[in-house]
Amino acid sequence: xxxLDRAIAQLRACRLIPEAQVRELCYKARELLIExxxxxxxxxxxxxxxDIHGQFHDLMELFRVGxxxxxxxxxxMGDFVDRGFYSLESFLLLLCLKVxxxxxxxxxxxxxxxxxxTTVYGxxxxxxxxxxxxxxxxxxxxxxxxxxxxxLVLGASAELEPSGPFYNxxxxxxxxxxxxxxxETEVLNSKGDVTMxxxxxxxxxxxxxxxxxxxRDPATLRTxxxxxxxxxxxxxxxxxxxTGAVLCxxxxxxxxxxxxxxIRLIDRKQEVPHEGxxxxxxxxxxxxxxxxxxxxRGAGFLFGADIVKQFNYKNDLSLIARAHQLVMEGxxxxxxxxxVTVWSAPNYCYRCGNVAAILELGEDASNGGMVTRSNGDxxxxxGILTGTADKAPLRSPGRRYRVFEAAAQDTRxxxxxxxxxxxxL
Amino acid sequence: xxxxxIPNLNTLRRGAGRGRLRGRGGPGSTSRGHKDRVVxxxxxxxxxxxxxxxxxxxxxxxxxxxxTPLGQETRRLPIINRGTYVRTTAIDQLVxxxxxxxxxxxxxxxxKKKQIIxxxxxxxxRVFRLLQSHPAPNIVYHxxxxxxxxxxxxxxxxxxxxxxRVLGHLEDVTISDAGDALHSPIYHIHPIDLRTLxxxxxxxxxxxxxxxxxxxxxxxxxxxxxxxxxxxxxxxxEAAGVVRYFTQTLFTPSNKSETLALVLxxxxxxxxxxxxxxxxxxxxxxxxxxxxxxxxxxxxxxxxLRQQGFDGGQAAADVDFLWERWVSEEEKExxxxxxxxxxxxxxxxxxxxxxxxxxxxxxxxxxxGWGDLEKQSSEG
Numbered sequence: 001x002x003x004l005d006r007a008i009a010q011l012r013a014c015r016l017i018p019e020a021q022v023r024e025l026c027y028k029a030r031e032l033l034i035e036x037x038x039x040x041x042x043x044x045x046x047x048x049x050x051d052i053h054g055q056f057h058d059l060m061e062l063f064r065v066g067x068x069x070x071x072x073x074x075x076x077m078g079d080f081v082d083r084g085f086y087s088l089e090s091f092l093l094l095l096c097l098k099v100x101x102x103x104x105x106x107x108x109x110x111x112x113x114x115x116x117x118t119t120v121y122g123x124x125x126x127x128x129x130x131x132x133x134x135x136x137x138x139x140x141x142x143x144x145x146x147x148x149x150x151x152l153v154l155g156a157s158a159e160l161e162p163s164g165p166f167y168n169x170x171x172x173x174x175x176x177x178x179x180x181x182x183x184e185t186e187v188l189n190s191k192g193d194v195t196m197x198x199x200x201x202x203x204x205x206x207x208x209x210x211x212x213x214x215x216r217d218p219a220t221l222r223t224x225x226x227x228x229x230x231x232x233x234x235x236x237x238x239x240x241x242x243t244g245a246v247l248c249x250x251x252x253x254x255x256x257x258x259x260x261x262x263i264r265l266i267d268r269k270q271e272v273p274h275e276g277x278x279x280x281x282x283x284x285x286x287x288x289x290x291x292x293x294x295x296x297r298g299a300g301f302l303f304g305a306d307i308v309k310q311f312n313y314k315n316d317l318s319l320i321a322r323a324h325q326l327v328m329e330g331x332x333x334x335x336x337x338x339x340v341t342v343w344s345a346p347n348y349c350y351r352c353g354n355v356a357a358i359l360e361l362g363e364d365a366s367n368g369g370m371v372t373r374s375n376g377d378x379x380x381x382x383g384i385l386t387g388t389a390d391k392a393p394l395r396s397p398g399r400r401y402r403v404f405e406a407a408a409q410d411t412r413x414x415x416x417x418x419x420x421x422x423x424x425l
Numbered sequence: 426x427x428x429x430x431i432p433n434l435n436t437l438r439r440g441a442g443r444g445r446l447r448g449r450g451g452p453g454s455t456s457r458g459h460k461d462r463v464v465x466x467x468x469x470x471x472x473x474x475x476x477x478x479x480x481x482x483x484x485x486x487x488x489x490x491x492x493t494p495l496g497q498e499t500r501r502l503p504i505i506n507r508g509t510y511v512r513t514t515a516i517d518q519l520v521x522x523x524x525x526x527x528x529x530x531x532x533x534x535x536x537k538k539k540q541i542i543x544x545x546x547x548x549x550x551r552v553f554r555l556l557q558s559h560p561a562p563n564i565v566y567h568x569x570x571x572x573x574x575x576x577x578x579x580x581x582x583x584x585x586x587x588x589x590r591v592l593g594h595l596e597d598v599t600i601s602d603a604g605d606a607l608h609s610p611i612y613h614i615h616p617i618d619l620r621t622l623x624x625x626x627x628x629x630x631x632x633x634x635x636x637x638x639x640x641x642x643x644x645x646x647x648x649x650x651x652x653x654x655x656x657x658x659x660x661x662x663e664a665a666g667v668v669r670y671f672t673q674t675l676f677t678p679s680n681k682s683e684t685l686a687l688v689l690x691x692x693x694x695x696x697x698x699x700x701x702x703x704x705x706x707x708x709x710x711x712x713x714x715x716x717x718x719x720x721x722x723x724x725x726x727x728x729x730l731r732q733q734g735f736d737g738g739q740a741a742a743d744v745d746f747l748w749e750r751w752v753s754e755e756e757k758e759x760x761x762x763x764x765x766x767x768x769x770x771x772x773x774x775x776x777x778x779x780x781x782x783x784x785x786x787x788x789x790x791x792x793x794g795w796g797d798l799e800k801q802s803s804e805g
Binding site: 111112116117120121296297298299325326327328347348349350351352353354422423424425 | 467470471474501502503505508509512654692697698699700701702703706707712744761764765766767768769770771774775779
C-alpha cells in the first residue's frame with residue numbers, strides 16, 4: 001500500500017494526516033492542477049456534485065449513493081470547505097483522490113476556496129484548531145489558487161437507462177413541457193434504499209405529449225450500434241443529432257464572458273478577486289429577471305433566462321450545471337432546463353433540513369449515432385433563438401438526480417463532534 | 426451505481442441511537458430542575474450573540490461586554506449577527522415609539538411617565554441603554570427572571586461603576602440579602618419564576634415576591650410588556666396564564682387603567698423542513714419551545730394577542746420582513762458592509778422562522794405610536 005493509499009484510508013476514517021504529508025500532497029496537487037486549463041474537459045459518464053462545505057459524513061454518504069472513486073467519475077463544483085466541522089478531512093480526502101486518480105475526479109473552484117472567505121466561515125479556524133498553526137491553511141489556499149474555474153462535460157447521452165419502478169414526475173413543476181430532456185429522480189431514504197423514482201421520458205411524438213408513460217419501453221431507450229446512426233427501434237423519423245456540452249461552474253455567468261473561450265483567457269492563479277470575470281463565475285446566481293441584476297451577496301451578478309439562452313446557444317451548450325445556492329430539494333432546474341443548481345450538502349449547517357442531490361450524466365455509447373428526432377419534429381424553443389436556422393438543435397442530456405439525506409452525525413468508528421447549530425434564543 | 430462497500434451510516438445510527446438514548450435518560454434528565462437550568466442557559470446564548478454583533482459594529486451597546494460572562498466571547502456567523510441586529514433594532518423601534526419619539530407631535534403622550542416590564546430579561550442590556558439615552562426617558566423598568574439569572578446580573582451591577590452610574594443615586598438602590606432582587610425608583614429586578622404568576626391568575630394568595638411585584642408595578646402608567654424569546658419556553662397554559670396575570674389580575678380591564686401593550690419575539694413555522702430541524706436540534710440541547718406549535722404562524726400570533734386581551738390592535742412580522750422593510754436602505758448598506766454575508770438562502774430561511782408580534786389594549790390615553798409601522802399582512 002502506497003503512502004497515498006494509506007492517507008486515503010486514514011482520511012476516509014475521518015482521521016487527519018500529518019502536516020508534512022499535507023504539504024507534500026498539496027505540492028503534488030498543485031503540479032497536477034497547474035497543467036489543467038481554466039475549463040477542464042470531462043467525458044461522460046460523470047457524476048456532478050455541488051457544495052460539500054466540510055460535511056465529511058455527508059460526503060461519505062454521497063460516495064455511497066453515487067459510487068466510490070475510481071468506479072464513478074466525479075466532478076465537484078467547489079465549496080469543499082467552510083461551515084461544516086470537517087473541512088480539512090473533506091478537502092484533503094478529495095485532494096488525495098485527485099492525486100491518486102487524476103482522470104476520475106475533477107475539482108473546480110468555489111467562492112469559498114478563498115483566503116478571505118475561509119477566515120470568516122470557519123476553515124481557517126479549523127486549521128488552527130486541528131494543526132496548531134496556519135501552515136496547513138496556507139498550503140490549502142495555494143492549492144485553491146490552482147483549481148480550475150469550470151468544466152465542460154462532453155459526450156453525455158440524451159437517453160437515460162432508467163431503473164426501478166417509475167412514477168410520473170410531478171416534483172419539478174417549474175419545468176416547461178416543451179423541454180425535451182429525459183429526467184429521472186431517485187430519492188434515497190436514510191437506509192440508502194430507493195424510495196421513490198420518477199422518470200419522465202423524452203416526448204417523442206404528439207401521441208406521447210402530456211401523458212408520459214410510467215412504464216419502460218426498452219425499444220425507445222436503446223441506441224443503435226456504434227457508428228450506424230440507427231436506433232434499435234428502427235424509427236425512421238429519427239435522425240442523428242448530438243447533445244450539447246454541459247458547462248459546470250460554481251456560481252454562474254459573467255457579463256464579461258460571452259464565450260467559454262473567454263473563460264480560458266483568465267489568469268486564474270490568484271486569490272478570488274472582488275470583481276471581474278473570475279469573481280462572477282464563482283459568485284453569480286440565476287434569477288427570474290431579464291438580463292443582468294445586482295447580486296444581494298455583494299459579489300457577482302444575477303442573470304436571467306435570456307442570458308442563459310443566449311450563452312448556451314452561442315457556445316453549443318445544452319445545459320449549465322452550477323452549485324452555490326442552497327436548494328431545499330437538492331436540485332432545481334430553471335429556464336426550461338437550461339441551467340440547474342445542484343446542492344450536495346444535506347441538512348446544510350446541520351440546521352436547514354434540506355436534502356442533497358448529485359447529477360448523473362450518462363455516456364453516449366452510440367459514438368455519435370444518437371437516436372433523435374429530426375429538426376422540425378416538434379416545436380422546440382429550448383436554447384434556440386428564432387431566426388437562426390443555421391445551427392442544428394442540441395439535445396438535452398438525460399439527467400438522473402440522486403437525492404439523499406444527511407448522514408448520522410455520530411457514527412461508530414468515526415469521530416464526530418456533536419454539532420450545535422446557533423439559533424436566536 | 427451505489428457503493429455497497431461503504432458502510433451505511435444511517436443504518437448504524439438507527440441501531441445505536443436507541444441504545445444510547447436508553448442509557449442516558451435517567452430520571453434527572455427530564456426533571457423540572459434540569460429543564461429550568463437549560464432554559465436559564467439560553468440567556469447565555471443571547472448575550473454571547475449580542476456581544477458578537479456589538480463587537481463587529483452591528484449594534485452600539487456599551488453594556489454588552491459587561492453583561493456577558495467572561496471568556497464567552499465568540500464571533501457568531503454573519504447570519505446570526507444580522508438576525509441579532511434585526512431582532513434588537515425592531516424591538517428598539519417598538520419601544521421608542523411606545524415611549525414617544527422626539528419627533529412625535531403628540532406631546533401629551535410623550536410626556537407621560539411609562540413603564541416597561543421585561544419577562545425573562547436575564548442579562549439583557551435594554552434597561553441600561555434606555556436609561557443612559559438623551560434625553561433620559563421618564564420610565565420605570567421592571568425585569569422578572571429566575572433568581573439565579575438575577576443574581577448574576579446584580580453581582581455584575583455591584584461590581585461595575587458604569588452600570589451603577591446609569592441607575593442614579595446609590596442610596597436609592599436596595600438589594601435583597603440573597604442578591605437576587607433589586608429595587609430602585611426607576612429599576613426593579615424581581616426574582617420570580619413566571620409560572621407562579623400564571624397560577625396567581627387562578628386566585629391563589631400572593632407570595633412575598635409576587636406581592637412585591639404588585640406593590641412596585643404602577644398600574645396607572647402606560648405599560649409595555651416585553652417577552653424576548655421567553656414565554657415560548659412555558660407550556661401554552663402557563664404562557665397564557667402569565668399574560669392573563671397582567672391583563673386581568675394586575676391591570677384589570679375594568680378600572681380603565683392606561684394603555685397596556687405586549688411585544689413578543691419568538692420562533693415560528695415549526696412545520697417545514699427548517700422548522701422541524703430547529704425543533705429537533707434544540708431538543709438535543711434539552712430545549713423545548715412549548716408554545717411553538719400553538720402559535721406557529723404570524724396569524725396565530727395575532728389571534729393570540731387579540732384573544733389574550735390586546736384588543737386595541739395586533740400585528741406581526743417575521744425577521745426577514747423586518748430586515749427588508751423596517752431597515753432603511755442606507756442602514757442596510759452599512760450593515761451589509763460589516764461582514765460578507767454569502768449565505769442569502771440560509772439567511773432567508775432562518776429569518777423567516779422568527780417573528781416579532783405586538784398588540785395593545787386601549788386605555789385612558791390614546792396610544793397610536795405603532796399605528797404607522799409596516800406590518801406583514803400575509804403569510805409570505
